[in-house]
Amino acid sequence: MTEATRRSVAPRKRTSTAAATTATPTSPVVEAPVLPAELDVVDTAPETREVSVATDAAFASSPSAAPKRRPLRNVSEVRHFFRTNDVPVYFIGATPFNLLGIDRWVRNFSYITYYDAWDGAHPRVFTPTHKPYQEFESGEEFNNWLLKNPEVRAYMSRGIPRGVRPKIAMVFFNEETEGICAELGYDLILPPASLREHLDSKIVTTRLGNEAGAPSVPNVLTRVADWDELQAEAEKAGLGAELVVQTPYGDSGKTTFFISSESDWRKHSADIIGQDVKIMRRINNRPVAVEAVLTRCGTVVGPFMTELTGYSKLTPYQGGWCGNEMHPDVLNSERRSKATELVRRLGDRLSDEGYRGFFEIDVLVDTDTDEVYLGELNPRISGASAITNVTAGAYADVPLFLFHLLEYMDVDFDLDVDEINERWEELASADVWSQMIIKETSNVVERLETTPRTGQYSLDDNGALVFRRAALDWHQLQDESEAFFLRIYGNGDYRWKGADLGVLVTKGRLQIDSAQGGSALTIRARHLIDSVRAHYSGTPLAEPSAAKQTVGFKSL
Template sequence: MERTIVARTQKDPGSAQTPAEETSEAVTPSPRRRASSASLAKKDAAGAAPRKTGAARSRARKPVPSSATTAGPATNPLPVALPTLDPETAPGEKPARSHGLRNMSEIRHFFRTNRAPIFFLGASAFNLLGLDRWVRGFSYITYYDGWQGAHPRVFSPIHKPYIEFQSGEEINNWLLRHHEVRAHIARLTPAGERPRIAMVFFDAETEAICEELGYELILPSAALREHLDSKMVTTRIAESVGVPSVPHVITTAGSYEDLQEQATKAGLGSDLVVQTAYGDSGKTTYFVTDAASFAKHEDDIVGHELKVMKRINNRPIAVEAVLTRHGTIVGPFMTEITGHKDLTPYRGGWAGNEMFPDVLDERTRRTAARLVRTLGDRLGAEGYRGFFEVDVLLDTDTGDVYLGELNPRISGASAITNVTAGAYADIPLFLFHLLEYSGVEFDLDVDEINDRWEELAAADQWSHMIIKHTDATVEHIDVAPPTGRYVFDAYGRLAFSQGDLDWHLLGNESESFFLRIYGPGDYRWKGADLGILVTKGRLQTPTGRLSIRAKHLIESIRAMYAATPLPPAMEPSEPELIGTESTP
C-alpha cells in the first residue's frame, strides 16, 4: 500500500506579486509526459508536484486566515514565531545522565530536552505533522507550504524554478541541495550537533548528499529498503517465519494461456490478482479474469516476475510498527479507504485510512498483531530497524489473516497513528523510531507496551482522506480552500473556521482539518492531490462504501476550488504527474 507523489514544479520567481496577481497568472505546462512512480500519499502523502510561482512568496511569512465561511483571502493571521531552540540547558551543555532511559517518563523528558535538530523533508509535512509538539527541535522542510509561511515549524524555500520532478526522491534531493534549505538547517543547528534527517523517499544519491553535507540520515539504508520493497522478497521472507500470504505462486508468464495454466496447477482458479515486484497505490496490481483483461495489461505483465494470487473477498487493514533493539512495537489497526471514484481515479488506489474500535475483533487483532511482530522481528535479521508499515488482508469468508504488503518506510497512516490514545498515554509511535536512532541507551518492555496500546485502541476514532482530481482534464487553479479547521455551520454547510497548525485539537465529527497541497497558480490533472482532510469518526459504512458525511465533505472541498481548463494544445500528453501515496 505504498503511495508516491511526483510534482510539477512551478514558475520561475520574479518580482513579488499580490494574491490577486498570483491567482490570475498562468503558465504553459510542458508537453513532456511524466513517468509514473506510484502515488506518494501514503508514502509521502502530499505530492511531489511543483507548486506556484516562487515570486509570489516573499520571505515575510504569509498569515493563514483565522475566520471565514468560504475559501478566500487571509484575514486574521496565526501568531507567527520563527523556530527557536527554547534552551533548557546552557549552550553547549547536555543534560547529565548516568544511565539509560528506563521508562516512559524519562523517554518523554529526553525528547522534551532534545538538542539535536531533526528535520522531516518531503513534498508536504503531512506524514509527521504534529510531532513538533513532542520533540524539541523537530521541524519540517517541504516543497509545498499549505500555510503560506504561517506555520512556525514549516520551512519552504522561496526560489523554486520550473522543474519536472519524476519521483519523491528527486524532490527530496533537490531540497537537500537547495541553498536556502542548507542555510535554514545551519541556522537551527547548535554548535557541536549534527542535523538529523528523516523522509519518506530517498535513494543512494540522497545518502551521498547527506554524507557530503554532514547530515545524519536516520533511516535504514536505501539499498536495504529497495531490497525489502519487492513484493517477492517480502513474501519469501514472511513465509520463512510462517507469516502466510494469500494463496499464490511466484512466477513469470508469457501469455494468458501460460498464466492460466500455472494458476490452475497451483489451485488458484481463474479469477486472479496479479502483482509485479514494485508499485504503489494499486497501480501495479492487475485483476485478470479472462484473455481480454490480461491483454489490457499485457505489456506490464509479460516478462516480469509476478505474484499471482487467488482472488479473495477481503478487508484491507493497515498497521504501522517500529522495530527496536528490544522487539517490534505495533501501532493501532486501521481500515483502508481505497478505490472510491469520488477520491481517486485509480482502481484499488489508496486514498486514506480509518481507525475505530471494531476494526478487528479481539481474536483477529491478536492474530494480526502476532503476524506483524513476527515479520518485524524477522526484518531485524536483514539488518532493518525502525519504522515500517504492513498491509494485512482479512479474508471475510474464512476469517484468515494474510500478509498483504510491506512498506519499509514512514507511512501516510502515521497522520492518525500519532494522535491515538496510546500516543498520548506514552509517546507517538514514530518517537520509538527516533529513539532507536538517537544513540542513547534505553530499556523497553515491548510486550507491556503492546498490551497497553491494544487496550487503549478502543478509545479512538479517526479518519483521513486524500482528495485527488479525478477528471481527465488539466486545469489552472484560480481559487483553492486554505489550510485550517473547518466546521459545519447551522445549515449543515462546511465552512472555514480558522487557520490551524495541525489536526491534534479536533474534538468531534463536526470539525475537520484540511491540508491544502495545490493552491492558486498550480495545475490539477487526473490523479493530482488537491489536499488531505482529517476528521474524527468514520468515513465509510460497515459495507465499505463512503458515508453520506464523507461524500458531503468531499463535495464541499471540491466546490471551494475554481479552475480554468487549459486548451487542448497546451495540455501535456497523457499527463501522469503523480500525486500522493501511502506508504500523502
C-alpha cells in the same frame, strides 16, 4: 553592593542574553530574568524577542551539559528525553503531512517542504521562496531538490552547535539522497536505500513472511510466459480459477491484476511476461493497514486501520488508495491478536536483514474463513502515519514515530515492548479518526485562482462547511462537526486529473458497509468532499502540458 557581588551576577545575565541572540529564528527563547535596579548591572547586548512556538515540546529546556545518560527504561523517560532534545531533526518532503504534529512531542523538530500550506504562518515549517518551475517525476526528486537548495541549506545551518549533525527523515529517498546527506554532514535516519529497495519487492516480502511464519494468501512465486503456463501453475498450487497476479514493484493497485479468463490475460500479459510474479488465490478480503517500528527491544505495533480505496469522488485511479479510518471495529480481539503476532514475526525477520525503524504492512482478512494474511510491506513512513500519531495510545504514551527516532538518536534504551503492545491493544477501542486524500478527478487543467485555507473547519447551522480558525494540525479536533484541511496547491499552482488537492482529517467514520458488499462513502463524507472542491476555482490553460508536478501521495 560589593564588587564581588557585581562580578557574580553580571556574567550570568550576559550569558543568558548571548544564548538568546544566537538561537535559530524558529526556536523559542526564554528571556533572562530582569534584575532589580539596585544591582546596577550594565548590559549592552541587544534585546531579543521572539514569538513562541505553540507546541508542547517547544517550551521544554535542554540542559547545556547533560551527563552521560543511563538507558531509558520506560515511556516517561522517553517523553523527557524528547522534550529536552537539543539535536535538530528535520522532516523533508513536498508537504509535512506524514509527521505533522510530531513537533508537539520533540523539541527541535521542524519541517522543510516544497509547498507551504500555511503561507508562512506555521512556526516549524520552512519553504524556500525561490522555486523556478520544473517538473518532478518522483518524491525522491522533490526531496533531493530541497536538500540541495541554498535557502534550505542556509536555514539548516543556523544555530547548529559545533559538532552536531542534523537528523533527516523523509518518505522518499534513494542513493543520491544518501550521497547528498553524506556530503553536507547530515544523518539520514532511515535504513539504507538499497535495503529498502530490496524489501519493497512483493516477492521478497512473501518469502520473508513465509520464513517468519507470517503467511500470505495461498500463492506461488514463479514466472509465466503465456495463459497455459499461468493455468498450469495455478492448478499445481491449488489456487482455483479466480486469480490475482502481482509483479514485484508498484503501488495504488497499478501492478495488481485480476485474472479469471484468457481475455483477462491478454489485457494484462504485457505487464506480466518476463517478470517474477506472485500468483494468488482470489479471496473476499478486508484490507487493513498497520504501522510498526522495529527497535532493538522488539517490534512496537501501532493501531489497525481500514483503507479508503478507489472511490471515484476522491481519486481517478481504480483501486487507488485515498485515505484511512481507525475505529474499534477494524478488527475484533481475536483477529487483532493474530494480526499483531503476524506483524511482530515479520519484524523479527526484517531485523535479520539489517532493517530497523518504521514500516507499514497491509494485512488481508479473509471474510469467508476469518484467516489473517500478510499483504504488502512498505519499508518507510506511510500515509497512515498521520492518524497513527494522534491515537489514544499515542497520547497515553508517545507517538509511534518516536520509537523510530530512538533507534537513530545517541541514546541507549531498554523498553518492555510486550507491555507497550498489550497496553496499545487495550486502548485501540478508545478512538475514531479518519482521513481522505482528495485528488482532482476531472479532466480539467487549470491555473488555480482561489483555494481553501489550511486550518480548522466546521459545519454551520445550515450544514455548510466553513473555515473557523487557523490551526497547525488536527490534534485539537473534538467531534464529527469539525475537520482539519491541509491544502497542498495554493493560488498560482496548477491542478490536473490526478493532482493531490489536499488532505481532510476528521473524527468519526467516513465509510460504511454497502448493501452490495464492500463499502461506500457515507453521506457526511460525500458532503465534505463536495464542500472542499467548491473552494477551488481556476483558469483553464491553453497549453496544459506545462502544469504537472508529481507529489505522489499514494506511497505516503
